[in-house]
Amino acid sequence: MENPVIELIGLTKLYGSLKAVDNLDLSIGRGEIYGLLGPNGAGKTTTILMMLGLTEPSAGSVTVCGFNATSNPVAVKRKVGYMPDNMGFYDGLNALDNLVYIARLNGIPESKVRDRARELMEMVGLENAMHKKAGTYSRGMKQRLGLAEVLIKQPEVIILDEPTNGIDPGGVKEFLTLIRQLSRQQHITVLLSSHHLNQVQQVCDRVGIFVEGRLLANDHISRLSTEVASRESQVVTVSFGGAPQLSEVHTQALMNTEGVKAVELSGNSIEITGAPGLTPSYVRFFVAHGFDITGVHQKEYNLEDVYQRYFENISTEKETNGKSGNIFQRSFFKGIKN
Numbered sequence: 001m002e003n004p005v006i007e008l009i010g011l012t013k014l015y016g017s018l019k020a021v022d023n024l025d026l027s028i029g030r031g032e033i034y035g036l037l038g039p040n041g042a043g044k045t046t047t048i049l050m051m052l053g054l055t056e057p058s059a060g061s062v063t064v065c066g067f068n069a070t071s072n073p074v075a076v077k078r079k080v081g082y083m084p085d086n087m088g089f090y091d092g093l094n095a096l097d098n099l100v101y102i103a104r105l106n107g108i109p110e111s112k113v114r115d116r117a118r119e120l121m122e123m124v125g126l127e128n129a130m131h132k133k134a135g136t137y138s139r140g141m142k143q144r145l146g147l148a149e150v151l152i153k154q155p156e157v158i159i160l161d162e163p164t165n166g167i168d169p170g171g172v173k174e175f176l177t178l179i180r181q182l183s184r185q186q187h188i189t190v191l192l193s194s195h196h197l198n199q200v201q202q203v204c205d206r207v208g209i210f211v212e213g214r215l216l217a218n219d220h221i222s223r224l225s226t227e228v229a230s231r232e233s234q235v236v237t238v239s240f241g242g243a244p245q246l247s248e249v250h251t252q253a254l255m256n257t258e259g260v261k262a263v264e265l266s267g268n269s270i271e272i273t274g275a276p277g278l279t280p281s282y283v284r285f286f287v288a289h290g291f292d293i294t295g296v297h298q299k300e301y302n303l304e305d306v307y308q309r310y311f312e313n314i315s316t317e318k319e320t321n322g323k324s325g326n327i328f329q330r331s332f333f334k335g336i337k338n
């Protein structure tokens with residue numbers, strides 16, 4: 001990647017004998033929304049802390065907006081807005097005054113402070129609640145106020161740690177839309193750490209899956225799901241006008257097709273599990289046998305599926321005495337056909 005905004009090279013963090021972050025290489029470009037995924041303890045927060053210059057790497061380097069985060073943390077902090085999981089406010093002050101206070105702390109000239117704060121209140125959709133005390137704000141409103149505080153210094157990068165926790169579904173949608181707008185309109189680079197995979201899928205351009213300090217996957221979601229689909233058995237559902245009269249002979253003929261692993265009849269449809277790329281031959285089979293097809297659906301793999309496959313594989317690796325290898329060198333299918 002040319003001129004990445006965030007660049008990690010061989011980044012490693014040891015806590016005693018524990019490798020919390022293990023030789024991480026990662027580049028994130030300007031305006032990208034990157035999702036950091038991984039179970040508790042995978043090393044996400046430690047990586048973020050090193051990006052902010054709040055903890056020193058044991059080895060490797062972090063560069064953010066051209067500044068080394070370890071040797072020049074102050075310059076990095078000027079460019080980066082960090083919104084932790086639980087942001088604190090002065091509950092007795094109204095929201096606007098909270099924001100004005102943060103604006104002053106960030107050195108925004110006094111003549112501009114109030115205008116800038118109001119502008120941001122509008123941007124995050126709190127213009128009608130800016131005179132309410134922060135202590136009376138709902139969780140969703142607090143997250144918006146937190147985002148306004150992060151944006152007040154006009155950062156080039158924002159790092160959001162579980163920003164949608166505790167917000168209702170409508171609020172989540174609005175919040176994610178706002179993040180997307182910031183990235184697309186203002187070219188702000190966004191690093192989003194979250195366990196909510198469906199939300200990450202909605203908003204992120206690229207994701208990294210962290211496990212035990214290592215980055216096991218780092219790609220566009222569509223490419224990761226295509227990769228899984230190409231390695232997995234593919235599940236195809238063929239629907240019919242009525243309950244298909246599938247005889248034993250038909251079932252056997254289907255099962256004998258090379259690559260087919262399971263055939264299951266369910267109401268007006270038949271679900272076939274088999275190697276990728278067999279859908280046309282299923283269709284030909286049913287047409288040739290006079291079945292009235294009304295629909296064909298191929299299962300798509302979403303981020304949740306991709307994530308699950310990684311963890312199934314990790315467990316398998318552990319069960320087989322920690323023999324490691326490329327996650328996609330294995331077959332994920334636990335077959336039905338003998």
Ligand SMILES: Nc1ncnc2c1ncn2[C@@H]1O[C@H](COP(=O)(O)OP(=O)(O)OP(=O)(O)O)[C@@H](O)[C@H]1O
Nearest residue numbers: 015018019020038039040041042043044045046047
């Ligand atoms: N200051 C510390 N001292 C010792 N060990 C630590 C310290 N901070 C984190 N760890 C350990 O490093 C590993 C990575 O922790 P980290 O907080 O980075 O994970 P995480 O992916 O952010 O998890 P979560 O999703 O729970 O926030 C964990 O095993 C954790 O116990």
